[in-house]
Structures are given as structure tokens and as C-alpha cells.
Amino acid sequence: MRVLRTLVQIAFLAGTVVLMARGIAGLTPNTCEAYCPFGGVAALLPLARYGQYTCRLTELNVSLMVSLFVLTIATKKSFCSWVCPFGTVSEWLSRAGRKVFGRSFHLPDRGDRWAMNLRYVVLVLVLLLTWTVWKGDLGFRAYDPFYILFTWGGHGTAAFSFYILFAILAAAVLVPFFWCRYLCPLGAVMDPLSRYGGLRVRRNPEACTECGECDRVCPHQIPVSREIEVTARNCTNCLDCVSECPESGALELSCYGK
Amino acid sequence: MRKAVIIPAAIAVLVVAAFATANLYRVPTLHFPFDVERPAEVGTVEYIVEGVRCRGTSMGFVKMTAEVPGMISVTTYARNNSAIVEYDPAITNPDRIREAFEALVERDGVRYQYFRALSQRDLD
Ligand code: SF4
Ligand code: SF4
Numbered sequence: 001m002r003v004l005r006t007l008v009q010i011a012f013l014a015g016t017v018v019l020m021a022r023g024i025a026g027l028t029p030n031t032c033e034a035y036c037p038f039g040g041v042a043a044l045l046p047l048a049r050y051g052q053y054t055c056r057l058t059e060l061n062v063s064l065m066v067s068l069f070v071l072t073i074a075t076k077k078s079f080c081s082w083v084c085p086f087g088t089v090s091e092w093l094s095r096a097g098r099k100v101f102g103r104s105f106h107l108p109d110r111g112d113r114w115a116m117n118l119r120y121v122v123l124v125l126v127l128l129l130t131w132t133v134w135k136g137d138l139g140f141r142a143y144d145p146f147y148i149l150f151t152w153g154g155h156g157t158a159a160f161s162f163y164i165l166f167a168i169l170a171a172a173v174l175v176p177f178f179w180c181r182y183l184c185p186l187g188a189v190m191d192p193l194s195r196y197g198g199l200r201v202r203r204n205p206e207a208c209t210e211c212g213e214c215d216r217v218c219p220h221q222i223p224v225s226r227e228i229e230v231t232a233r234n235c236t237n238c239l240d241c242v243s244e245c246p247e248s249g250a251l252e253l254s255c256y257g258k
Numbered sequence: 259m260r261k262a263v264i265i266p267a268a269i270a271v272l273v274v275a276a277f278a279t280a281n282l283y284r285v286p287t288l289h290f291p292f293d294v295e296r297p298a299e300v301g302t303v304e305y306i307v308e309g310v311r312c313r314g315t316s317m318g319f320v321k322m323t324a325e326v327p328g329m330i331s332v333t334t335y336a337r338n339n340s341a342i343v344e345y346d347p348a349i350t351n352p353d354r355i356r357e358a359f360e361a362l363v364e365r366d367g368v369r370y371q372y373f374r375a376l377s378q379r380d381l382d
Contacts, residue, residue, distance in 0.1 A: 001262050008266050029311050053287045056312035058337035063280040067272035078265045136313060199264060239262060253261040 001239050005081065009088040016085040020150050032085075032150040033138070034058065035072045038186040040065025041180070042130055053137040072190045076197030079234035080180055080187065086146040087180055090172040094219065097173035105174045106221060115232070123185035145169070145179055165221065176219040191233040199237060200256035201230040207247050214241035214251060229254065259285040288316035292329050294346075294351025300330055303352040304340045304379045305359075309332050316341075322370050326350070326358040354379055360369075 022028045039061030047210040080087045098104050126140045141147045141156035148165045171178035214224035220234040224241045245251040278367050316334035328349030333342045364369045
């Protein structure tokens, strides 16, 4: 299962890196932005109001956004742990961090819950600024670690963008999925859909010995051993908890309760 | 855990669906009607302009188009570098418009350099 997920992650990461290399070599004007579903979200208001796109956004961004919504309703936030190249980089960095420091670091529970809401603030700010101060330009590029990394300082970024990128990558080494967990505006958009996502991890209390291994491995600090069904908005269906559970049949995937 | 394959299968289907549906509809990046009276007969020509890549470059293209006589409107589609120009056939024609564009790129290379690579497709 982990192998399958890693293969899918590598495929999307490799595609993005090839696109980046072609862009840097001047072989294509396209960047990862052309394939970003968040672009669809940013395009919605100008589309509704003027029937036109903003900046470099196109039909593909909107279609990918719709696909992402369907995927999230069906499989929770699997986009984050199976597709998103920045999620993959964050995951690998936090694994490396755990190897080096012997553990990962987490905010205290209350602070963590509070900080998770920062994503909504980022989402509202990005959309507001795009439609007002940035006058329809995707000014968020300069602050978006995904864009900065995978265009390697492409159009619209500045020297400070790299400070932001390196700070976020360094934070990911210590705190798993720092960007995804606390700041990613696309994550904020997916949250309400993810809560109702059909494909969920389900715990069978008869087989479970409450050893707590699933809680320990969950990169999103979800208390799996206290749930019957994982409905948490943050669950990315990475299935690490299922892979690591020592009891056969204690954790499995359920599809709309079946 | 066979259910886990639902995830990559759903991803594959939805990525293909996104690319397929994106080709089913077209929304302009910019539609700019010039402040002129619309004649009874209107000609339409499509230019594929490499430099038309976003709303900003579309506006640059509109500025260049505004310098050409007989223009009625410009509609750009950044995804396929397309600019659809409506013109007054009593004043101009697609070849003359194209020549005018090329002359403007020559004259003002700094401002209009992005629009150097340009090909034309008659839509009438
Ligand atoms: S790892 Fe498995 S056995 Fe242990 S608490 Fe979690 S579900 Fe129960
Ligand atoms: S470890 Fe389990 S509960 Fe945690 S995010 Fe992954 S699938 Fe969801």
C-alpha cells in the first residue's frame, strides 16, 4: 500500500519537476500553475462577475478544481498525500527530520487546533488580495512555496520568496506537514468536503488492542485509536495507520460505511 | 486492503476527466470591445500569438491592436495563445491587420516584442 502511494507520489512529483526543468530551459511557457486546482478557486469570482479569467488561469484550472472536489468527497484529502508534489516533499522532509532528531515536534493541542485555522485566514486573504490590491494578478505567487519551489523563483517571485520557501521547508523538517497543516489555502477549501469524504479508515474495536500505534504514526495527530470511523477533516488517507497496525483486521478502509 | 486501489483509480479517472472537460468549453481571458460603432458587416480573424499568455499580455495585445485602423473588438484565450479580432471589412482585412501588427512590433520592439511570433487563421 505504501509502495503504491509512493509510486503515485513519485509520478506526480516527476511530472512537476520535468515541467519545471522545461520551463527553466525555456522550452515551455507553462509552469505548475497551469495545473494547479487552487487556480480554479482563484478564478471563480472574476468568472462569475465578468465571465473572464484572471491572470494566467484557464479552463484546465477550473476543471482540475472540480475534479479535486469530487476526489475529496469520494476519498477525503487523498490529494494531499497521494498527488500534491509539495505534500510529497513535506512528507519526505519530515521523515528525514524524524531520522535526524529521533522524533518530530508538534504544537501543544490547543495551539495546534488554533493554528490549523490559520489556513482559513490565508485563504480569505489570498482571495481578497487577488481581487483588490493585486487587481486580478496572482500576487500570491511570491508567497506560495509550491510555486516558488517548482518554478524555482519564476515570474512574480522575489528574493524574499526564497526566504519564505526555506523557512517553510525547514519547519517541515521539524513539524510534519507544517505548510499543509497550518497555512495551505487549498487545504482550507477541501476541509468541509473532506469531513464527509466517503472512503474512511474504520477501526474494529473487537480486533483492536488499543496499543496506540496508529495514533503515533498518524502525521496529522488524529487519535485513530479513539475513533470508530476517521472523519477528521485532516485525514489524508495516507493509510500509514492501517499499514502500521499490528492487529490484523483492526483497521481497514470503509467506503460509505461498507 | 484492496479498497486502497480506489484512491489511485479515482485520481487517474478524475485527472483524465479534468483534461477532457477543459477542452469542452472556452471562456475568454479578456474580451475588449473598442469604442466604435459596430458596422452591419463584421469580419473575424484568429491570430495565434505566442505572447498572449495571460490577462496582462492580453491587455498589451489590445493596446497594440488599438493602434490598427478598423478594429471592433479583441477576445483572447490564453490557454491556446489565441486572439480573435473583429474588424470592419470596409476598412481593413486580415492580411493588412497582420502587416500592421508586424510593423508595430518592428517599430516598438520593447513594448510589443512578445507578439513577434504570430500566425493567422481566417474565421469567415
Ligand atoms: S494500531 Fe491497531 S491495534 Fe493499535 S490502537 Fe490502532 S487500531 Fe488498535
Ligand atoms: S495515518 Fe490514518 S488517520 Fe492519519 S492521516 Fe493517514 S489515513 Fe488518516
